Amino acid sequence: MYPSGVQFVVGLSGYFVKDLQAVRQSPTYDPLIDNICPQTPGFKSVVQAGQAISILIHLPDGTIAVGDCADVIFSGAASRDPLFIAEEHLPILESVVKPRLLACDVTQFRKNATIMDGPWPELQHARLHSAVRYGITQALLAATALTVSQRVQERGSPGYRPRLHFDVYGTIGDLFPHNETLVSFLGQLQRSAQPYDLLIESPIIESTQSEQIRRLANLRQLLRKRSIHVQIVADEWCNTLEDIRKFADAGAVDYVQIKMPDLGGVQNSIDAVLYCQDKGVGCCLGGSANETDVSARVTAHVALATKPGFLLSKPGIGADEGVMILTNEMLRASALAGRTRVNRL
Numbered sequence: 001m002y003p004s005g006v007q008f009v010v011g012l013s014g015y016f017v018k019d020l021q022a023v024r025q026s027p028t029y030d031p032l033i034d035n036i037c038p039q040t041p042g043f044k045s046v047v048q049a050g051q052a053i054s055i056l057i058h059l060p061d062g063t064i065a066v067g068d069c070a071d072v073i074f075s076g077a078a079s080r081d082p083l084f085i086a087e088e089h090l091p092i093l094e095s096v097v098k099p100r101l102l103a104c105d106v107t108q109f110r111k112n113a114t115i116m117d118g119p120w121p122e123l124q125h126a127r128l129h130s131a132v133r134y135g136i137t138q139a140l141l142a143a144t145a146l147t148v149s150q151r152v153q154e155r156g157s158p159g160y161r162p163r164l165h166f167d168v169y170g171t172i173g174d175l176f177p178h179n180e181t182l183v184s185f186l187g188q189l190q191r192s193a194q195p196y197d198l199l200i201e202s203p204i205i206e207s208t209q210s211e212q213i214r215r216l217a218n219l220r221q222l223l224r225k226r227s228i229h230v231q232i233v234a235d236e237w238c239n240t241l242e243d244i245r246k247f248a249d250a251g252a253v254d255y256v257q258i259k260m261p262d263l264g265g266v267q268n269s270i271d272a273v274l275y276c277q278d279k280g281v282g283c284c285l286g287g288s289a290n291e292t293d294v295s296a297r298v299t300a301h302v303a304l305a306t307k308p309g310f311l312l313s314k315p316g317i318g319a320d321e322g323v324m325i326l327t328n329e330m331l332r333a334s335a336l337a338g339r340t341r342v343n344r345l
Helices: 020-025 086-102 109-117 130-146 148-155 171-175 179-193 209-225 241-249 266-279 293-306 320-344
Strands: 005-018 047-058 064-069 164-167 198-201 230-234 255-259 282-286
Touching (some): 005 086, 047 130, 064 130, 086 130, 109 130, 130 148, 209 241, 241 266, 255 266, 266 282, 266 293, 293 320
Parallel strands (some): 164 198, 255 282
Antiparallel strands (some): 005 047, 047 064
């Protein structure tokens, strides 16, 4: 996939840039009155507003990948690149960088990033400013991420519609501590995942079970209110059969990951699947990569009997081996069950 357009927008960074050399040489410096002269090239005053350039890569499907060129506070000090002055870089961005970006296959992040980060023949084999390289590669990474759903469509067989399931271990909630901003971010993810269903496991991990249930329930309400079709999967704080009942009764989740080792007796996992089905809550019959081939085979039989929404591959983390064990066990069991029915007839 190739960009349909590229834009550069000059804006502000989040703080100031400071002339470290001038400050160190002048112990009487007063930032309120700016009473010393700058020493580092590019500075007009010892402290000045930081600048940024947003790089907008337009993709053919209408989505836009964004990256921001920005440098550090003490620019130009201790072997760093010179102070980043946005206007100085716009001509090169427009005349040299833009054509190169338009020629990038954005599905190949590592290749593109290596080229953009290296020497440029058009610039006498000099490298771009570190801030510019930072922003360009951000935008390219975002563009690559936006092509994921298209890659699934291109590589899958006709009718292949996987659910995209990501376990984020509460990290999104750490980044967005308020549900309103978290929902906005999930909306961006959902648009990137289209046309596939998106499942996010453990977007939040709170310090107590009651707070976990309360916040997940509120998150689901906000998602529905804004028509954002992201499905929430519970894991942490939802361990035992009783826990699963609490989450299901509260309407806190779309799916529960039933981690079979956490539930103890296998009968509890069976009851958990049946309870979720009775409450209209989806369930994933899962467990841990730390299990064995025998426990995975037991899981396969429980799944055949109870029909959860889906299973997680186990044991191990390599996927192929776990899929093989679970699939083959279910195929063998189905074949034997079919033979038994025929013999009874």
